[in-house]
Amino acid sequence: xxxxxQTPKFRVxxxxxxxxxxxxxxxxxxxxxxxxxxxxxxxxxxxxxxxEGTTAKGEVPDGYNxxxxxxxxxxxxxxxxxxxxxxxxxxxxxxxxSGGKTGELFFGEGSRLTVL
Amino acid sequence: xxxxxxxxxxxxYEGQEVNITCSHNNIATNDYITWYQQFPSQGPRFxxxxxxxxxxxxxxxxxxxxxxxxxxxxxxxxxxxxxxVYYCLVGGTGTASxxxxxxxxxxxVTL
Numbered sequence: 001x002x003x004x005x006q007t008p009k010f011r012v013x014x015x016x017x018x019x020x021x022x023x024x025x026x027x028x029x030x031x032x033x034x035x036x037x038x039x040x041x042x043x044x045x046x047x048x049x050x051x052e053g054t055t056a057k058g059e060v061p062d063g064y065n066x067x068x069x070x071x072x073x074x075x076x077x078x079x080x081x082x083x084x085x086x087x088x089x090x091x092x093x094x095x096x097x098s099g100g101k102t103g104e105l106f107f108g109e110g111s112r113l114t115v116l
Numbered sequence: 117x118x119x120x121x122x123x124x125x126x127x128x129y130e131g132q133e134v135n136i137t138c139s140h141n142n143i144a145t146n147d148y149i150t151w152y153q154q155f156p157s158q159g160p161r162f163x164x165x166x167x168x169x170x171x172x173x174x175x176x177x178x179x180x181x182x183x184x185x186x187x188x189x190x191x192x193x194x195x196x197x198x199x200x201v202y203y204c205l206v207g208g209t210g211t212a213s214x215x216x217x218x219x220x221x222x223x224x225v226t227l
Contacts, residue, residue, distance in 0.1 A: 004159075031212060031213075033212075033213065035217075040219070041219060042203065042216070042217035042218045042219050042220055043160070043217040044217075045213065045214075045215075048213045050213075056213065058213065059216075090159045090160075092159070094212055096212070097210050097211070097212045097213065103148075103207070103211075103212045104150070104162045104165070105152070105160070105162065105212070105215075106162075107158075107159025107160050107161070108159055109157075109158060109159060110157065110158065110159055
C-alpha cells in the first residue's frame, strides 16, 4: 500500500520554464490537496479537489494550475516558474472534507523545487 | 475557522513527559481538534484527534477541557525520535480545505 506518491522528488528549474508535479494516491480518496511549505513556515494550501474533474483555489493559487482527470491523480503545474516558487510541495488526500472525523489528511513525502 | 496559537518551540530531555498546549478560543460546536507531527523532509502525519475530554492512543494523549478553548497534546517519555514539529488544527465538516497549518511547535529532545 503506497499511500500518496509524489514525483519528482527533486527538480531544478530556470526562471520561465514549466513543469508538472504528479501526485498519485491508492486509497480511493475523494479529496486531494496541494500545499507548499517554505523554510520555517507551516503549510499553505495552493489548490484542492473534491472529486474527479473538479478543482478549487486555496490560499495561494497564483502561478499554479491543477487538474484532476482521474480520481487517483492530482497534477500541479507551473506554467512559467519564478524564484518565489522555490519551495517544498506536499500533496495530501483525505476520505472526506471534514476537518474532523474521517477527514484525516495523508501526505506524500514532498517534492523539493528550486527555481533559479 | 478557529485560529490556533501554539508555543513556537519547546525543549525536553529524553524520558520526560512533554505537554504542548494549543489555544483555540473561537472553536465552533462541530469542530474537532487534530494534531499532526512533521519530521524534517517529510510530510505531516496524523497523531491524534479529539472532540472533548480525553483521548489516548498508542503514541499520545489529548486533553480537552470542558470549554474546549484549548487542548494539550501529551507525549509520554519522549525519545530523540520525537524531535519534530507538532501542529494543532481545528475544524469540522467541510473545512478540510480551509485547515490552516500554522508554524507549529518545534520540539527538540536531547539526551
